[in-house]
Structures are given as C-alpha cells and as structure tokens.
Amino acid sequence: MTLSARPLRLSTTEGGFDAALAARLHWSADTDAGIEKVVADIIADVRSRGDAAVLEYTNRFDRLAATSLRELELGQAEMKAAFEGLPARQREALENAARRVRSYHEAQKKASGESWSYRDADGTLLGQKVTPVDRVGIYVPGGKAAYPSSVLMNAIPAQVAGVAEIIMVVPHPGAQNALLLAAAWLAGATRAFTIGGAQAVAALAYGTETVPRVDKVTGPGNAYVASAKRRVFGQVGIDMIAGPSEILVLADGTTPADWVAMDLFSQAEHDELAQSILLCPDAAYIDEVQRAIDRMLPEMPRAGIIATSLTNRGALIRTRSMEEACEISNRVAPEHLEIASADPHRWEPLLRHAGAIFLGAYTSESLGDYCAGPNHVLPTSTTARFSSPLGVYDFQKRSSLIEVSQAGAQVLGVIAAELAYGEGLQAHARAAELRLKR
Template sequence: MPTFLDTSADDFPTRFREFLATRRDVEDDADAAVAGILADVATRGDAAVIEYTARWDRLTLTPESLAFTAAEIDAAIAEVPAAEVEALALAAARIRAYHERQLPEDLRWTDPAGAELGWRWTPVSAAGLYVPGGLASYPSSVLMNAIPARVAGVERLVICAPTPDGKANPLVLLAARLAGVDTVYRIGGAQAIAALAYGTRSIAAVDKITGPGNAFVAAAKRRVFGRVGIDMIAGPSEILVIADGDTDPDWVALDLLSQAEHDESAQAILVTPDRGFATAVAAAVERRLETLERRAIAGASWRDFGAIITVADLAEAAAISDRIAPEHLEICTADPDAVAATIRHAGAIFLGAWTPEAIGDYVGGPNHVLPTSGSARFSSGLSVLDFMKRTTLARMTPGALAAIGPAAETLATSESLQAHGLSVRARLDRLNREPAP
C-alpha cells in the first residue's frame, strides 16, 4: 500500500518529514572495483578494455572490432520495422527543434568606462555518451543525449554501448544514426568510461561524458570527473501529479504507473484537494497494476514509495510539490498555468490532462534527462549548454585602464597581492609618462 498523508492531520509535519527522508537509492558500492578497472585501462588501454569485455560481456573483440562498422549498423537498422523508424525520426526531429532554441548568444559591449566586455560560447570538442545494455537500453535516451551535443556543435560524438553476448539493440544503432553520432563502440561498464576519459590507442579521449548507467558506470563517472566533464549522477526518478479531481482517475493512475514501472525505487505521488478523487485513483492504480507486464516492478515501487497526499487547496499542493522538487510534475487542473506560476522547483512541468508525462519521455521535444531526488532545487535537465562553455572577454583601452585600474591596484594591495598591483601600476606609469597610444 502506498503512503497516505493528509495535510490537515496533526502528525502531518512529522510524517511528511519522514516521507521526505526516505532513501530510495541503494548504496551499491562499486567504487573499489572501479578504481582498479580505471587504473588498468589507463595503463594498458585497448588490451584491458578487450579483456574486461570478454569477461563480462562474453564477447571477443579486437582493436579493429571495438567499433561497429557502417555496414554493421546498416544491417542492424534494416531490421527495424517501418513504424518504429518513423516514430524515432519524428522524436529526433522534435527534440532537435526544441534544443536548437537553446543555443546561447554571444554578447559584446562597451561600457561607460570604455572597457569592452562580453562573452562567447564554444562547444566542447569531443563528447562520449554511455548507453546501457539490457533492459535499460533506451533508444530515446540516445536521442536525448546525442542531439543536444550535435546542436551545440560538438565535433566528435561517440557512444559506448555494451552488447552482452554480442547482441546489439538495432533501435539504439538507429537512434545513433539519426542523431548523427560518429562512432559506436560495443563496450560498456567502468572500462568504457575509462576508455572515454583516458583514451586508448583505438579510442580517442573525450572532454565530456554523459548518459545513464549502472553502479559501476556511475562510480567510474564520479572518479573521472575533473579530468573530463560529466552530467549529473542520476538517482531514482519520480513523478508528482497535482490534480484538482476533474481528470479521469484512470489517466492519472496510468501516469503514476508509467513512472513506477521504470524500477522498484522509482516514486509516484498524487497530490489532490479532492479526497474522493484520491480514492478513485488509488483504486484505478490497483486495477491497472493487475494487467501490466511489469506489475512486479511497478507494484513494488507503488507499495514502497508511492504516496497520495490530500491537501486543502491547490496552493497547498504547490507548496508540497516544492518541498519535494520533483523530476516530473504533471498539473491536471482547470488552469494548469496558474498552478505552474506558483511552482519554484521542478525538472519538467507537464501542463494539463492532455499532456501525459510519457509524451516528454519520447516526442515532446524537451529533454528527458532531468534532475532527480530533489536536485531540481539547484539543477536543470540536460541541454545544449551542457555541451558548451562560456569564455569571458575583456579589453581595456588606456583610458579604461586609467579609469578603473587604480581601484584594482588598491584592492590588490589590500589583499597583499603585490604583483597584481604592479601589473596595473606599470601600465598606468607609462600613461603618466607618455600620451595615450
């Protein structure tokens, strides 16, 4: 049974605090093993990668066969049914159109002191995307990671995707092709992250690594962070639905279950002022659960981490949502924009009952890589900016330096940084001796 909470109950503050404190992520300590794998790949390169792949993926590779050839990709893609090709192409086009609007602008201006200031954005040169094998091998995630990188202008874009027993996912290869990925390596685990971070004879190092992975991949990403950039380490994901009670309870039940079916530590929460609706959704969830293929997973998630919170009104619902800072927030109310305007922390907002969260997972356009476990309080979903960096620009004229240089000299002196002050003073002295150039 999920947790039932009512904000009018005397013990609500305590119970809600306990609910917020519930840890959903399993502490899977792969760190020690990962440290050894990273060091081994850093030292022995291709040979180490090939050995680990033989051991864990039961796949014999050579330096020449680490990457799929274009012909291999062509052959795999040819198996994909036309309906799936079309759906993936539609998703790619919509994701590309959305992310193209995120391209930041350079700026340059001259200020009243005569100083020319600004900044400029440049893409990361090379990026590597990790795509898990097995159950969590999602072609949609390939699009969500690769397309922002391509839109950003990343020159070299590669994927590492393990193929246990040599079994590749044709849809992953198709998504890579649609997104414009240059090379797909059939390697995974910490050894793949190591190859991307340190480089080997056959796999050139990248500057940024993104994409989800198991505990080994997550630990490896943490360890190589600093040498390369990484995206956030994803925790268990969640959905929160705010509903006023005028939506079909079955729709909301399916939206909750579409989060719960991801894995047993996922979390689905309904917040509503309508107690009758709360009961109806709970019943609809049980009904739908019986018919789902993944009912074991979705049922465990709903039982252990699911919650229905009844509130006084929509204002209170928004406040509760902000305490949770959900990855996905669905607002099924008469005026969803009015509720959204009062929300401060959410990874993505889905407005109105006609916008099921699943649309955002595939074809909406916005990215589905979003901050989990409350990190929407301080971070954002994946975007084009994650594959770019900003360089600030400053150019002084002799006049500008004369105007603001003395203040810099004063502050340098107060911070006991003498050479800083002298570097300004030497130039100001020249100006005092000679007319400005």
C-alpha cells in the same frame, strides 16, 4: 496470488506528516562499498592497461569472446543500415521524435547558447565567447533493455551545440537493438563501441589505444556506471549522478483517474526504487485513483515492478488546498511534475523546483520521454533545487572576453591597484599602474 499496490496514504492535516514524507522521499546516492571497490579497481586497471583491460572486463561481464576492441566498434555503415532497415512506421516515429528534439535544442541554443559582447562608455569591450566541447562520450544503458530515446536526448543537443565528435558506448546486448543503432545514426554519433559498465566510463575518461579520450561523459547507467562517473569527474566533465526515476502529480480532481493512475505507473515500471506521488485536496478523487490502480495493475506486463515501487516508495497525499500541494511539490523538487488540472497555468507560477513541468490533463509525462522536444535527462532526488535538464549548454563552455581601451585602463587601473594593495599583491597593483598615464 493477486498483486496489489498500496501507496502510502498521507494527509497534511495529520500529526507527523513532515517526518512521514521525509522518510518516504529518502534515497541515498551513496553507493555500496563493495561496488565502490570494484569500480575503483576497474578504473585503475583501464588507466594502466587500456584496451586489454576494457576487453577483459567486457568479455567477462557481457559473456563475449572478442579478441580486440576493434571488434566491438560499430561503424557508420552499420548504424545507417539499421536505420534503413527499420519498419516504415518505426522509422517515421524515430525521425519525427528526432526532429522535435532537434528543433527544441536549436531554440535553446539561440536563447542561451550564443556569444555576446558590449562596449561601455570608455570603449572597453566586455563579453562572453561560447564554444562547444571538442569531444563527448554518451553512455547509453543497454544491459536489461535498450533506450533509443536516450540516444536522441544525449547526442542531439551535443550535435546542436557544435560538438565535433560524439562517441557512444552501449553494453553489447543493447547494441543488438536496431532502433538504438538507427537513433545513433540519426542523432549524429561519430563512433560507437559495444562496451558498458565502469570500464566504458573509464575508457572515455582516460582514453585507450582504441577509444578516444573525451572531455565530458553524459548519460544514465546502473550503480557501477554512476560510481565510475563520480570517480572520473574532474578528469572529465559529467552531466549528473542520476537517482531512481520520479513523478509527482498535482491533481485538482478534474483529470480522469485512470489517466493519473497510468501516469503513476509510467514511472513505477522503471524499477522498484522509482517513486510516484500524487498530491490532491480531494479525498474522494484519491480514492478513485486507488481504485484505478487496483483495476489496471493486473493488465500491466511489469505489474510486479509497479506494485513494489508504488507500495514501497509511492504516496497518495491529501492536501488542504492546491496552494499547499504546490508548496509540498517545491519541497520534493521532483524530476517529472504533472499539473493535472483544468487550469494548469494558475498553478505553474507557484512551482519553483522541478526537472520538467507538464501542463494540463493531455500532457502525459511519457510524451516528454520520447517526442515532445525538451530533454528527458532530468535532475532527480531533490537536485532540481539547484540543477537543470541536460541541454545544449551542457556541451558548451564559456570564456570571458575583456578588451580594455586606453581610456578604460585609466579608470580600472586605479580601482584594481587600490584593491590589490589591500590584498598585499604588489605585482598585481604595479601591472595596473604601469598602464596609467603619468
């Protein structure tokens, strides 16, 4: 049987377009009640029994026979040996990717992650002190596949931010991947444990006899991991609850159709729920992209996943203009947004909501996934309307600095007392008034 992928064809000139688009975009972050119950039980058990519970669940889910959690810890020597044992070309590619990711996040820290202060006219000092989180946990998926790039994207900005301890957890199958372990060593992971799932998140959030408690947990995972992160939020910080991967391509018809079709494939191959959307005002070009999809799909090793994703969640949308395409893109607020145009800088100012924007025909989203430099951990499911990519700032916190001069106290004290009396908080008012000169 020949596989086919038929993304939904829509046009903004057709009646019911808005409803059809909303239906195609719909994805619920709500987790199955059965998963929620399992995760709640695991977290409670890990809080109660610590190492013993983590070990029990890990042995059960990963089919292991470990007798202690110490057996599941990876040392620095093992990670370094994995790095040194890589084939030369693979090691060089990993080093180059890490260097670019590090350079980008160092620039990000300089631009938005430094302390600052100033003094006003009466000598009062006001400012902000930026300090790193002490200890973070990074969750690296590793059940069905290994993701060394995810290690780089989570650990390097933490290290650049100045985090002292970076604890990596990865399911046992993923820990067998030498490239992943090499990435952990290169990116500065302090300790690593071959544990995954809700039990790993709980161990990081609450600590056990062996796994240290962290201040923040970052990194993607399956529905059990997402549910666990949601439940431990408040005890620890988290980066985000990620949904299925997404790409939206704005095309003016000047980029080879094969390139655009393959970029749509690049997200569709993640899983059946991934979403790939094309917005273009040229109907003939959209037809050309569909022909490219038909021609190239049989060549893809993950053709079945791609076909399901494109057919069930993909869309090829004809717009009235590129301007309208930009408006729709802002409504979608995609994780990855490609501007496949001869003049991408004409359209970029019109785009307000996206996790990452890829400018021009030569900027494939896949380059951002691995080695361009900016972080590939991005907001999904329209959350780019209010959230940002993972960055150095996610591993820092900010403290306000206030040093009021004697002269400043005479001005601010009067203002504060007046407002405090208005709120009925006399002690607040008197604390300010006691510093006034009589």
